[in-house]
Amino acid sequence: MINIKDIEKTYQNGKIEVQALKGVSFEIEEGEMVSIMGPSGSGKSTLMNILGCLDTATSGYYSLNDQDISQASEKELAYIRNKEVGFVFQQFNLLGRKTVLSNVEVPLIYSGAKKKERIKRAEDLLVKVGLGHRMKHYPNEISGGQKQRVAIARALANNPSLVLADEPTGNLDTNTGEEIMDLFQQLNDQGHTIILVTHEHNIAAYAERTIELIDGLIQRDVVA
Amino acid sequence: MIFETFKIAIQSLFANKLRTLLSMLGIIIGVAAVIAVVSIASGSQAQITSQISDLGSNLINISPGISSGAGGQISRTSADIFTLDLGKHIEKNSPNVKRVVPTSSASGLLIKANNNYRATIVGTEADYQVINKYYPVKGMFFSQYDVDNSTGVIVLGTDLVEELFPDSEPLGQSVKFNINNSTQVFRVIGVMEDKARGLIGDLNSQAYIPITTFMNKVSNSNYVSNFVAQAVSSENAEMALYEIEYLLDGYISEDDEYNIFSQDQLLDTINSVTNTLKLMLIGIAGISLLVGGIGIMNIMLVSVTERTREIGIRKALGAKKSNILFQFIMEALVLSSVGGIIGIFLGGLASYSISQIGGWPFVMSTLIVLIAFTFSLFVGMFFGIYPAYRASKLNPVDALSYE
Ligand SMILES: Nc1ncnc2c1ncn2[C@@H]1O[C@H](COP(=O)(O)OP(=O)(O)OP(=O)(O)O)[C@@H](O)[C@H]1O
Ligand SMILES: [Mg+2]
Numbered sequence: 001m002i003n004i005k006d007i008e009k010t011y012q013n014g015k016i017e018v019q020a021l022k023g024v025s026f027e028i029e030e031g032e033m034v035s036i037m038g039p040s041g042s043g044k045s046t047l048m049n050i051l052g053c054l055d056t057a058t059s060g061y062y063s064l065n066d067q068d069i070s071q072a073s074e075k076e077l078a079y080i081r082n083k084e085v086g087f088v089f090q091q092f093n094l095l096g097r098k099t100v101l102s103n104v105e106v107p108l109i110y111s112g113a114k115k116k117e118r119i120k121r122a123e124d125l126l127v128k129v130g131l132g133h134r135m136k137h138y139p140n141e142i143s144g145g146q147k148q149r150v151a152i153a154r155a156l157a158n159n160p161s162l163v164l165a166d167e168p169t170g171n172l173d174t175n176t177g178e179e180i181m182d183l184f185q186q187l188n189d190q191g192h193t194i195i196l197v198t199h200e201h202n203i204a205a206y207a208e209r210t211i212e213l214i215d216g217l218i219q220r221d222v223v224a
Numbered sequence: 225m226i227f228e229t230f231k232i233a234i235q236s237l238f239a240n241k242l243r244t245l246l247s248m249l250g251i252i253i254g255v256a257a258v259i260a261v262v263s264i265a266s267g268s269q270a271q272i273t274s275q276i277s278d279l280g281s282n283l284i285n286i287s288p289g290i291s292s293g294a295g296g297q298i299s300r301t302s303a304d305i306f307t308l309d310l311g312k313h314i315e316k317n318s319p320n321v322k323r324v325v326p327t328s329s330a331s332g333l334l335i336k337a338n339n340n341y342r343a344t345i346v347g348t349e350a351d352y353q354v355i356n357k358y359y360p361v362k363g364m365f366f367s368q369y370d371v372d373n374s375t376g377v378i379v380l381g382t383d384l385v386e387e388l389f390p391d392s393e394p395l396g397q398s399v400k401f402n403i404n405n406s407t408q409v410f411r412v413i414g415v416m417e418d419k420a421r422g423l424i425g426d427l428n429s430q431a432y433i434p435i436t437t438f439m440n441k442v443s444n445s446n447y448v449s450n451f452v453a454q455a456v457s458s459e460n461a462e463m464a465l466y467e468i469e470y471l472l473d474g475y476i477s478e479d480d481e482y483n484i485f486s487q488d489q490l491l492d493t494i495n496s497v498t499n500t501l502k503l504m505l506i507g508i509a510g511i512s513l514l515v516g517g518i519g520i521m522n523i524m525l526v527s528v529t530e531r532t533r534e535i536g537i538r539k540a541l542g543a544k545k546s547n548i549l550f551q552f553i554m555e556a557l558v559l560s561s562v563g564g565i566i567g568i569f570l571g572g573l574a575s576y577s578i579s580q581i582g583g584w585p586f587v588m589s590t591l592i593v594l595i596a597f598t599f600s601l602f603v604g605m606f607f608g609i610y611p612a613y614r615a616s617k618l619n620p621v622d623a624l625s626y627e
Contacts, residue, residue, distance in 0.1 A: 079542040081540060081542045081620070083395065093624065109228050110538075110541060
């Protein structure tokens with residue numbers, strides 16, 4: 001499903017160059033649940049952003065579902081972000097002026113779904129993540145754990161094959177974090193491929209495979 | 225999709241009502257100014273035009289030329305050619321002229337018992353009524369008989385009656401006219417109708433006597449101040465003008481000057497002056513509309529910067545470049561079109577009120593409303609595109625990490 005080869009990413013800020021990824025290669029099969037670990041600044045977020053098509057690699061090869069992403073046009077990338085990848089962020093990134101329900105509707109608007117369909121789908125997803133009773137609330141009226149559930153529901157809107165989560169429990173307490181991980185576990189059981197970044201071993205333990213990055217390179221890639 | 229984008233635009237404009245209103249203000253004022261300027265200018269122009277055509281578009285005014293004499297003094301060099309005979313000569317020999325009416329005027333004190341009033345006294349002939357479409361409401365105007373016999377009769381404008389005969393019947397009474405320390409007595413035989421104040425002055429405060437009486441008793445001269453010739457029709461006015469010029473050139477010596485102009489020429493001059501004025505004012509109003517557009521751009525740029533994160537989130541969720549571009553252009557268009565509509569409404573209201581005060585017809589052409597509205601849309605579009613473009617080309621990661 002995912003195949004990357006020699007992915008490099010160099011940030012250029014004026015004269016200063018930072019090489020965040022120095023040649024990363026791996027394959028991930030459909031239905032896997034993979035965690036990515038590593039010290040701060042090792043390039044985890046950089047890698048996730050490239051996998052999620054939010055950013056492009058400086059060099060290297062990336063294919064997702066047999067499509068060569070390194071050659072994809074901007075329009076194709078937008079389509080992939082919309083349909084094939086669901087991204088969950090550490091900071092939730094909900095739209096504050098929209099209700100919980102409307103937030104989940106956003107990807108469906110961009111995929112061109114009809115109003116009725118959108119509402120039905122968004123409601124179903126919110127019920128699924130356990131927020132059926134908070135649909136008309138605004139993001140600032142719900143807890144952090146609930147926000148992350150909304151974000152997960154939103155990531156699932158167009159039923160993407162791949163779900164990416166960059167430190168999804170980073171802003172949550174241990175109990176809430178575990179509840180969120182149970183949700184990811186459930187999604188994986190239902191067939192979604194899941195890649196998540198975490199600092200915590202007990203969170204990483206939910207995944208059967210762990211890739212460890214150090215200083216822009218893969219240090220370890222172990223299957224439990 | 226268009227509807228969704230429209231909804232997104234409306235929602236984000238509503239989220240910041242005060243700012244939205246402020247950014248619309250430029251457009252509102254600009255459009256209102258354009259509408260009001262055009263409407264007021266057209267209304268007052270229509271009023272002037274109708275006043276002039278009320279006078280009859282077939283009238284031609286002939287007066288002695290003025291040239292500067294010795295010692296910087298102004299002397300009317302050709303005045304002594306303007307005899308009553310000249311008028312008869314033109315009337316007889318110009319086929320396109322129907323009639324020629326002489327007029328002379330002087331100002332002095334009209335006195336009745338304890339009431340007196342500074343008035344203009346006009347010496348003329350009976351046809352003065354026809355030419356000015358101005359008739360007595362009481363009694364009658366003097367006739368050719370009075371002119372031929374230089375009788376001492378007078379016809380008063382309505383204002384004069386109010387001043388001199390506040391509570392008595394003027395007909396048959398005598399009034400005194402005092403000019404240059406000599407006093408003449410006239411018998412009132414008529415009162416003229418009330419005529420709206422027009423371009424040729426306030427007819428209501430004038431009094432009318434036979435031209436011959438004027439020459440004998442008031443001006444003590446053999447000459448008149450000017451002639452008004454009426455062409456057989458307005459189509460023939462131009463021809464009549466040439467005929468009169470031809471006749472005058474044969475009648476007077478080369479050094480002598482005279483002025484001649486038709487009502488049409490007057491109308492043309494006034495129209496071209498008001499049109500220039502109108503264009504200038506529209507230009508100024510247009511500039512304020514442009515400034516309004518810059519205001520929109522300013523707000524849009526702030527809004528793009530402020531919502532960088534929102535743009536990043538939308539892109540991460542699958543928004544295409546075109547979706548973002550469209551969303552911000554739509555916002556600019558909604559701003560400028562709502563501003564435009566409010567502006568049209570306010571501009572219409574302002575010009576209506578001003579037309580009521582100024583007493584001219586309320587004119588609001590659909591064309592100018594359409595032009596102003598289209599222009600405001602164009603301004604919004606033009607100044608909205610750049611910020612929208614900036615928003616659309618943001619990289620999703622960069623936008624997401626924007627603090
Ligand atoms: N936009 C950027 N411009 C310049 N350098 C960057 C940028 N983003 C990341 N970096 C650098 O790239 C390296 C990798 O950053 P990255 O965010 O991928 O680390 P990370 O593993 O996610 O760390 P953390 O665990 O703290 O989130 C760091 O040295 C960071 O300073
Ligand atoms: Mg990170």
